[in-house]
Amino acid sequence: MTIRVLTVDDEPLALRRLELILAKLPEVEHVGSASGCREAVAKIAELQPDIVLLDIKMRDGTGFDVLSRLPEDGVPGVIFTTAFDHFAVRAFEAHAIDYILKPIEISRLRAAIDRSRDRLAAVDAREQIAQMRAVIDDLRAGYHEQGVQPRNDELWLRGTAGALTCIQRADIDMITAEDDYVRLHTASASYLLRGSIRAAQADLDLPEEEFVRVHRRALLRRSAIASVRRSAGKGVRVILRNGTDVGAGRVYAKKLLRSLPAVG
Missing domain, CATH: 2.40.50.1020 (LytTr DNA-binding domain)
Structure with missing residues (x-):
């Protein structure tokens, strides 16, 4: 089964890197890309991808804004891409939503897509929407109610050997x-x-x-x-x-x- 993937990031270099990595993965088709929230919502509706690689922070909003604008019957599988936000990582893990830390490596992306492939077959749309909304609610509550405290001013950097510092x-x-x-x-x-x-x-x-x-x-x-x-x-x-x-x-x-x- 070929998985159709849409990439969303507001940095052209990041989009290009994802495109090159996806081209190396078997049974994966890169159907398009978007560089902002508004464009992402339109592309998801137009292209109907199976999976979206979704950046969290963009110039015109966040990946969570993208999800909140999608119709209930139009939410694809989502793999968040994030840069060193420990609080966000904890939220994703709590709800079993996949994420990848930047810079993205081919082995990590392959594993995430494989898990999402299995998840698409096992979880119905209604359950997936509920889980996505739970992540959005948790993250927004943490950021807006507790200010900068949830992140604890930490950055988690992934080294070339895969270790986090x-x-x-x-x-x-x-x-x-x-x-x-x-x-x-x-x-x-x-x-x-x-x-x-x-x-x-x-x-x-x-x-x-x-x-x-x-x-x-x-x-x-x-x-x-x-x-x-x-x-x-x-x-x-x-x-x-x-x-x-x-x-x-x-x-x-x-x-x-x-x-x-x-x-x-």
Whole structure:
């Protein structure tokens, strides 16, 4: 039985990666993709996929918003894709709803699709809808009633060997770009993830007011900056409290200097 899969994510690189992985899986047909909530609802109605790989956080809403807009007889199997939200992971596990942590690996996606294939045959639509609504209710209650407390400010990062490492959002001092990856820098270690700086900032839920872009390849936490210096022949240099020296791009340097509350 061929499983028809729709992918939903607001990052083009993430959609492309999913498309390439799905092409390698037997008896799986990638029927289309959507880059936002509104488009996802329309594509699900139009294409009638068996399974949707559904991103949680998107620019125009969340994956839960997508599900809440679907008719009761039009809910496909859902595999959530999420980036390091421990609270969300606990909610999915409590209701036996599948999820995949980003960056997505082929073996993990294959296993999730196989489980969803079996689940589609075993669970009727009414039961599936009830389970999805239970997940949505739990997550919304947790986020809106308890604020940031449920997530405990934790990020769970999946390493290349598959192990999960927990760090705190507040420990991230810098994010740098390395080709198709980004590196998260803390005082004691660094962690390589697939994606762009913009996507990492959104996926990791890092407040924009706490970070400043100093180069197209570098995003810094404002509180980690110790000084900003002009260097002859080297432009503007940003020195972090741990001694790291980061060169600022010309356009970014002007914006950075204007944003500093200098006195005297």
